[in-house]
Amino acid sequence: MSDDGPEYDIDFRDHPEKYEIGRGExxxxxxxxYKSELLPLWSxxxxxxxxxxxxxxxxxxxxxxxxxxxxxxxxxxxYLRMGYTRAMRYAKYPGGRKYDENGDEREPHRWxxxxxxxxxxxxxxxWTRVRDDDAYQRAKAAHRER
Numbered sequence: 001m002s003d004d005g006p007e008y009d010i011d012f013r014d015h016p017e018k019y020e021i022g023r024g025e026x027x028x029x030x031x032x033x034y035k036s037e038l039l040p041l042w043s044x045x046x047x048x049x050x051x052x053x054x055x056x057x058x059x060x061x062x063x064x065x066x067x068x069x070x071x072x073x074x075x076x077x078x079y080l081r082m083g084y085t086r087a088m089r090y091a092k093y094p095g096g097r098k099y100d101e102n103g104d105e106r107e108p109h110r111w112x113x114x115x116x117x118x119x120x121x122x123x124x125x126x127w128t129r130v131r132d133d134d135a136y137q138r139a140k141a142a143h144r145e146r
Contacts, residue, residue: 010032011032011033012031012032012033012034012071013033013034013069013071013072016069016070016071016143017146019031019070019071019074019143021074021140021143021144024078024081025078025081025082025085026078027075027078028075028078028079028082031071031075034071034072034075034076035075037060037072038057038060038075038076038079039079041053041056041057041079042057042079042082042083044083044086044087044090044116044120044123045119046115046116046118047115047118047119047122049119050083050087050118050119050120050122050123051122053083053123054080054083054122054123054125054126055126057076057079057080057083057126058076058080058126058129058130060072060076061073061076061077061080061130064076065133065135065136065139068139070139070140070142070143073130073136073139074140074143076130077130077131077136080123080126080127080130081123081127083119083120083122083123083127084120084123084124084127085120087116087117087119087120087123088116088117088120090112090113090116091111091112091113091114091116091117091119091120092108092109092110092111092112093106093108093109093112094109094112094113
């Protein structure tokens with residue numbers, strides 16, 4: 001077992017009951033096989049890359065939804081959210097560095113990188129679409145009941 005957590009020893013497609021929803025972007029680099037399916041699609045270099053990425057991740061979300069795979073649905077939502085948060089960090093902080101060398105939060109700029117802000121807004125649109133999807137909400141509630 002890896003020191004990074006027990007997720008590496010579980011195939012969540014085979015064992016969806018072991019998937020925990022978690023907070024924020026928890027598990028995006030651990031939960032398999034979804035990490036391996038979604039991470040290659042994820043890019044926020046600029047608005048065009050974000051559009052291609054968010055569209056591909058959303059299409060994967062729809063496949064998970066059609067296959068009734070809640071862990072995959074939730075992981076797709078997390079990748080879309082992470083696209084938004086990472087791109088927005090670069091949009092607000094030059095070089096994407098939120099903290100200085102002393103660990104103190106730097107003053108955000110408005111907008112340090114306008115293209116990253118555009119990328120963030122693309123991801124936000126898709127993230128919101130998934131988060132507000134009735135099928136996602138029903139699957140999430142059913143998963144929590146299990």
